[in-house]
Amino acid sequence: MVTVLEVKELSKKYPKAEKFAADKVSFSVDEGDIFALIGSNGAGKTTTIRMIATLLSPTSGDAVVSGNSILTEPSKVRECITYLPDEAGAYKTMTGYGYLKFMGGLFTDDDETLKKYIEKAEAICGLGERLNDKIGSYSRGMIRKLLLARAVMTSPRLAILDEPTSGLDVINALEIRNIIKSLASQGMSFLISSHNMLEIEYISTKIGIISKGKLLVIGSAKELKERYNAENLEEVFERVVKDNEVL
Amino acid sequence: MKFFKLLKKEISELFTKEIIISMIFTVVLLFAMGHLMTGAMQDIIFSDTVNLIDCDNTEFTSEIRKFLEENGYEVNLLPADKYTGNIAEDMKNYGEAEAILIPEGFTEKILNEKKPSEITVICSMKSTTSVAAMTSGASVYDAAEGIEFVVEKMLYEKYGISPDDSKFAQTAVEVGNITIAGEKFANVGVEAVASVTMMRNMVVVMMIFFLVLFASQMIITAIATEKIDKTLETLLSAPVSRMTIILSKMTAAAIVSIINAVAYMIGFAGYMSGMSAGMSPEELGNMVSSGEVDINSAVETLNFGLNIGDLFLIGLQMFMTILIALSVSIILGALAKDAKSTQTLVMPIMIAIMLPFMMTLFGGSSGDSSMIDVVMSIIPFTHTFRALDNIAFGNMTAYWLGFLYQAICLVICLILAVRIFTTDKIFTVSLNFKGRKKTNNNEE
Numbered sequence: 001m002v003t004v005l006e007v008k009e010l011s012k013k014y015p016k017a018e019k020f021a022a023d024k025v026s027f028s029v030d031e032g033d034i035f036a037l038i039g040s041n042g043a044g045k046t047t048t049i050r051m052i053a054t055l056l057s058p059t060s061g062d063a064v065v066s067g068n069s070i071l072t073e074p075s076k077v078r079e080c081i082t083y084l085p086d087e088a089g090a091y092k093t094m095t096g097y098g099y100l101k102f103m104g105g106l107f108t109d110d111d112e113t114l115k116k117y118i119e120k121a122e123a124i125c126g127l128g129e130r131l132n133d134k135i136g137s138y139s140r141g142m143i144r145k146l147l148l149a150r151a152v153m154t155s156p157r158l159a160i161l162d163e164p165t166s167g168l169d170v171i172n173a174l175e176i177r178n179i180i181k182s183l184a185s186q187g188m189s190f191l192i193s194s195h196n197m198l199e200i201e202y203i204s205t206k207i208g209i210i211s212k213g214k215l216l217v218i219g220s221a222k223e224l225k226e227r228y229n230a231e232n233l234e235e236v237f238e239r240v241v242k243d244n245e246v247l
Numbered sequence: 248m249k250f251f252k253l254l255k256k257e258i259s260e261l262f263t264k265e266i267i268i269s270m271i272f273t274v275v276l277l278f279a280m281g282h283l284m285t286g287a288m289q290d291i292i293f294s295d296t297v298n299l300i301d302c303d304n305t306e307f308t309s310e311i312r313k314f315l316e317e318n319g320y321e322v323n324l325l326p327a328d329k330y331t332g333n334i335a336e337d338m339k340n341y342g343e344a345e346a347i348l349i350p351e352g353f354t355e356k357i358l359n360e361k362k363p364s365e366i367t368v369i370c371s372m373k374s375t376t377s378v379a380a381m382t383s384g385a386s387v388y389d390a391a392e393g394i395e396f397v398v399e400k401m402l403y404e405k406y407g408i409s410p411d412d413s414k415f416a417q418t419a420v421e422v423g424n425i426t427i428a429g430e431k432f433a434n435v436g437v438e439a440v441a442s443v444t445m446m447r448n449m450v451v452v453m454m455i456f457f458l459v460l461f462a463s464q465m466i467i468t469a470i471a472t473e474k475i476d477k478t479l480e481t482l483l484s485a486p487v488s489r490m491t492i493i494l495s496k497m498t499a500a501a502i503v504s505i506i507n508a509v510a511y512m513i514g515f516a517g518y519m520s521g522m523s524a525g526m527s528p529e530e531l532g533n534m535v536s537s538g539e540v541d542i543n544s545a546v547e548t549l550n551f552g553l554n555i556g557d558l559f560l561i562g563l564q565m566f567m568t569i570l571i572a573l574s575v576s577i578i579l580g581a582l583a584k585d586a587k588s589t590q591t592l593v594m595p596i597m598i599a600i601m602l603p604f605m606m607t608l609f610g611g612s613s614g615d616s617s618m619i620d621v622v623m624s625i626i627p628f629t630h631t632f633r634a635l636d637n638i639a640f641g642n643m644t645a646y647w648l649g650f651l652y653q654a655i656c657l658v659i660c661l662i663l664a665v666r667i668f669t670t671d672k673i674f675t676v677s678l679n680f681k682g683r684k685k686t687n688n689n690e691e
Contacts, residue, residue, distance in 0.1 A: 014675060015675070050480075050671075050674070053480075054483075054484060055480055055483055055484060055671060055674060056671040056674065056675075057670065057671050075486060075488070078484060078485060078486040078487075079486040081484065082484070082485075083480065083481060083484035084481070085477040085480040085481065086477075087477065088476070088477040088478065088480065088481060089476035089477060089478055090476075090478065091478060103481070103485070106482075106485040106486065107485065107486060147481075150481075160484075
């Protein structure tokens with residue numbers, strides 16, 4: 001199995017902060033994996049993800065995406081990844097097509113490749129004729145689908161999705177989960193953060209539980225449930241976090 | 248009761264720290280401008296000193312001096328023996344900006360030859376952009392009128408001019424004009440030159456003002472919106488260099504602000520055209536020209552005409568100003584934490600452009616080393632406003648020093664802007680209004 005992402009003791013301490021937001025976080029993501037980082041608010045999920053997406057510089061440690069270090073080759077890392085921030089917006093004055101064309105154009109200068117990107121995004125988001133409308137007229141679910149399609153249309157080695165279904169209704173959330181699963185089965189790797197344990201249990205191949213900046217455990221949903229003798233992931237999460245507090 | 252509960256909530260939402268800060272700034276700004284204008288207006292209205300170059304130096308001219316002194320003027324007699332006829336050089340040596348010249352033979356011509364004689368009002372133009380220039384020399388013109396009056400009176404009362412010669416008495420003194428600009432001078436009234444140069448230069452001054460405001464507002468809003476909507480995160484994680492992102496934003500803002508400013512200028516030109524009865528500066532010059540005096544030629548003689556090279560130099564500093572405004576705006580935009588804060592973030596730029604703008608219009612380029620002048624010089628935009636006068640008066644050293652200072656400011660601001668964009672500061676720093684920068688260290 002090819003390793004797409006290898007995170008090595010990645011740490012981040014914000015200026016004037018007393019504690020590390022991310023503290024020696026290490027994990028790896030293989031090709032076709034859906035790695036889910038789960039944790040409560042302020043646990044360090046977004047900080048870790050933003051470091052891997054080359055938006056934040058780590059205080060120490062490194063992450064290597066397809067052989068490229070985020071410290072020494074951030075521009076090459078950006079060619080291998082796409083990032084979908086939590087509750088991200090899109091340019092409201094653009095049409096859906098315009099947005100896909102603009103974002104795709106940042107990844108390629110070749111018209112044919114760009115056309116393929118857009119066709120792929122069109123198929124994934126399922127917005128049909130609404131892609132001709134201004135994004136300002138889209139619902140939250142439509143924007144999220146458009147952004148997800150944008151994030152995967154370039155077939156990145158690693159798609160980083162921060163809370164991909166946050167704030168969406170059941171139907172829209174289900175559609176997005178299915179898209180992610182389908183793309184992973186075709187070999188695309190995903191790094192996802194979420195609060196939603198059911199969602200994580202449903203789509204992820206590997207789970208990392210993070211609390212107070214520390215990555216406490218890693219394993220598949222099945223392994224973790226067995227290890228902690230739990231019926232579901234919520235129970236696993238509760239026990240892991242409590243054990244950590246006791247320690 | 249519910250109304251008051253709602254009212255209290257609405258007021259607390261509207262009366263924010265940002266609003267209070269902007270109110271304080273506005274009050275301070277208006278007071279500062281008022282102070283500037285007071286100085287300028289006092290110079291114009293309350294100046295009671297008249298410099299007199301009395302080359303005739305007779306009993307008759309002594310009586311004229313006496314009359315002026317009796318009527319509240321403090322007559323400062325400049326040494327006539329140092330008057331060479333090169334008036335620009337002479338005034339520089341005297342260290343005065345305004346004077347009345349009584350030529351040799353003045354008394355002889357009036358009393359013995361019974362012919363009108365000319366006194367000359369000499370005024371140095373200090374600015375081609377300030378409204379103060381329009382009224383400069385007001386006191387000296389007033390004194391010249393006093394001389395006309397006293398000569399007429401003396402001719403009747405002391406020198407026995409009969410009422411039949413009243414026409415001669417009334418026109419015994421003719422008032423000529425000399426306007427000095429740097430090393431050059433022309434036989435024309437300062438207010439006529441000022442009216443022509445002001446009309447032309449006002450458009451440039453307004454354009455600088457609008458350009459900076461539009462460009463700053465646009466880029467601050469653009470960056471703040473991208474940051475708040477998190478489209479910036481998407482953009483910065485894409486395979487495109489940060490410098491390309493900054494440059495594209497700056498260029499777009501510059502292009503749109505230039506279009507915007509041109510649109511405003513067309514409207515402003517229409518307004519000014521209405522104010523001057525539809526005449527261009529040249530037509531206005533032709534209109535205020537009288538007899539042998541051609542204002543347009545005088546404007547050229549005084550070196551106030553703008554050639555291609557001058558326009559290029561003005562454009563060069565305008566370009567620098569826009570770049571500085573844009574790079575500062577990038578930094579300010581990055582500090583936004585929400586949509587509301589963007590309005591307040593524009594304020595530093597607004598003050599930095601408003602002060603030199605008002606100073607240019609009402610105070611003029613003093614060029615002295617007063618505290619206020621030093622403070623104004625720290626604002627890089629000031630040098631663009633001063634460029635018009637520096638070029639007009641041939642102060643090219645001042646122009647290039649201003650340009651150099653702007654270039655240094657631009658480099659510093661650009662380095663800071665690029666540093667913010669190329670590090671994680673773009674995501675970690677925002678400005679709270681408790682008076683200090685806040686680091687967002689509560690990230691997940």
